[in-house]
Amino acid sequence: MSAIPTTFRVKSFGCQMNVYDGERMGELLSAEGMIAAPDGDDADLVVLNTCHIREKAADKAYSDVGRLTREDGSRPMIALAGCVAQAEGPEAKRRSKMIDLVVGPQAYHRLPEMIAAAARGERPVDTDMPAISKFDALPVRRRTGPSAFLTVQEGCDKFCTYCVVPYTRGAEISRPFADILTEAAVLVEGGAREITLLGQNVNAWTGGLDKLIRAIARIDGLERIRYTTSHPADMTPELIAAHGEVEQLMPYLHLPVQSGSNRILKAMNRSHSVDSYLRTIEQVRAARPDIAISGDFIVGFPGETDEDFTDTLAIVDAVGYASAYSFKYSPRPGTPAATMEGAVDPQVMDDRLQRLQARLAEHSLAFNRATIGKDTRILVDRKGRLPGQMIGKSPWLQSIFVTTDAVIGDMVDVNVTHALPNSLGGELTVQKVAA
Numbered sequence: 266m267s268a269i270p271t272t273f274r275v276k277s278f279g280c281q282m283n284v285y286d287g288e289r290m291g292e293l294l295s296a297e298g299m300i301a302a303p304d305g306d307d308a309d310l311v312v313l314n315t316c317h318i319r320e321k322a323a324d325k326a327y328s329d330v331g332r333l334t335r336e337d338g339s340r341p342m343i344a345l346a347g348c349v350a351q352a353e354g355p356e357a358k359r360r361s362k363m364i365d366l367v368v369g370p371q372a373y374h375r376l377p378e379m380i381a382a383a384a385r386g387e388r389p390v391d392t393d394m395p396a397i398s399k400f401d402a403l404p405v406r407r408r409t410g411p412s413a414f415l416t417v418q419e420g421c422d423k424f425c426t427y428c429v430v431p432y433t434r435g436a437e438i439s440r441p442f443a444d445i446l447t448e449a450a451v452l453v454e455g456g457a458r459e460i461t462l463l464g465q466n467v468n469a470w471t472g473g474l475d476k477l478i479r480a481i482a483r484i485d486g487l488e489r490i491r492y493t494t495s496h497p498a499d500m501t502p503e504l505i506a507a508h509g510e511v512e513q514l515m516p517y518l519h520l521p522v523q524s525g526s527n528r529i530l531k532a533m534n535r536s537h538s539v540d541s542y543l544r545t546i547e548q549v550r551a552a553r554p555d556i557a558i559s560g561d562f563i564v565g566f567p568g569e570t571d572e573d574f575t576d577t578l579a580i581v582d583a584v585g586y587a588s589a590y591s592f593k594y595s596p597r598p599g600t601p602a603a604t605m606e607g608a609v610d611p612q613v614m615d616d617r618l619q620r621l622q623a624r625l626a627e628h629s630l631a632f633n634r635a636t637i638g639k640d641t642r643i644l645v646d647r648k649g650r651l652p653g654q655m656i657g658k659s660p661w662l663q664s665i666f667v668t669t670d671a672v673i674g675d676m677v678d679v680n681v682t683h684a685l686p687n688s689l690g691g692e693l694t695v696q697k698v699a700a
């Protein structure tokens with residue numbers, strides 16, 4: 266390689282924690298004097314911030330690397346970051362000669378020195394999980410914008426038998442209260458009206474997530490707080506109570522269940538049962554009756570029978586999810602489930618996924634339809650395709666289209682006029698614009 270890059274691009278895949286990490290890598294590179302390449306422009310450095318959650322993730326990352334060759338045969342400096350980098354380590358350099366440096370999710374504060382080494386022709390690899398938190402080494406947030414992510418907890422000690430996250434992100438760690446509060450205040454100063462607290466198990470934040478939420482709610486100018494992803498076993502009574510008491514805490518809870526069969530939940534090592542999960546939902550709804558529940562599902566886990574799958578459809582009906590993500594089971598090397606017997610036939614898996622998604626879509630549509638006629642407030646976060654059309658999020662995280670001269674970051678009061686079947690919400694009429 267040659268000179269230190271002057272322009273960069275960070276491409277993030279996977280979960281919101283990765284999006285957050287991607288932003289912080291960008292801010293770090295900017296603080297070093299590099300410039301973010303505008304969309305469509307060539308960059309001297311490309312950081313691929315990868316996800317390893319499902320099969321072929323590594324293959325996809327390598328083909329993304331391959332595609333970075335330019336028409337004249339040259340290429341940018343290439344950094345492999347994120348969970349594939351963590352999982353592959355030095356192996357990544359053997360699999361692709363184009364990769365100049367490999368940096369894991371807990372080591373990216375060292376990017377500047379690694380880039381300098383790569384410019385000298387070295388190919389540094391850092392997948393350490395250092396005791397000193399990367400957060401201490403990163404520059405102050407520079408991000409501006411109405412809706413911001415803030416990672417408060419990282420890693421996972423749950424070891425669900427299908428999941429790579431405990432291996433790629435390491436053990437659970439919680440950031441200190443004061444650091445989080447400082448970062449939240451900086452984000453609000455930068456224009457954030459909404460903050461989403463992030464963690465692989467955000468509700469396992471050691472200081473009590475409810476206390477953190479109550480403290481952040483006192484920041485002047487912050488109107489909305491969300492958090493994700495929660496584990497059902499860590500929904501404390503205090504956190505549930507906060508849903509009924511903290512005005513800024515939005516009525517939305519992402520609470521993955523994965524399966525509606527106790528037998529499968531046990532094989533997944535989920536540490537919650539169908540009953541305990543439903544009880545938690547009941548308590549959350551008692552605290553906040555209008556709350557939107559969303560979830561994650563896996564179909565075709567090893568040994569899943571038709572009966573198990575029917576139980577999954579039953580829990581979908583029992584909860585009535587406002588939205589959900591559903592996946593076919595994907596064996597991940599090194600996880601306990603990868604060597605379990607009873608692989609489900611791919612066609613059966615396809616069929617179950619289709620049936621599950623159809624059922625989930627019915628519930629999303631029902632949830633969205635129930636908001637027709639209601640007055641609500643949206644936080645405008647992007648432009649629509651039609652002239653004058655803007656899209657904003659309702660408190661229940663629905664995307665609502667509206668014709669308005671409001672700009673991104675405004676909060677607009679709207680009346681819901683229709684709902685679309687794909688759960689994206691409908692077109693609305695403006696009633697008044699909030700001051």
Ligand code: SAH
Nearest residue numbers: 427428465494521561562563592593594595
């Ligand atoms: N920490 C969160 C989310 C982790 S990953 C939680 O506990 O739920 C996001 C989702 O990906 C999971 O909820 C699960 O539904 C899905 N997932 C994880 N590993 C998977 C695998 N091996 N195959 C299919 N889906 C998987």
Ligand code: SF4
Nearest residue numbers: 421423424425428430
């Ligand atoms: Fe993965 Fe389970 Fe941890 Fe979620 S709780 S990150 S699914 S191991």
Ligand code: F3S
Nearest residue numbers: 279280316317318348
């Ligand atoms: Fe993917 Fe890593 Fe997130 S594997 S889902 S980017 S924690």
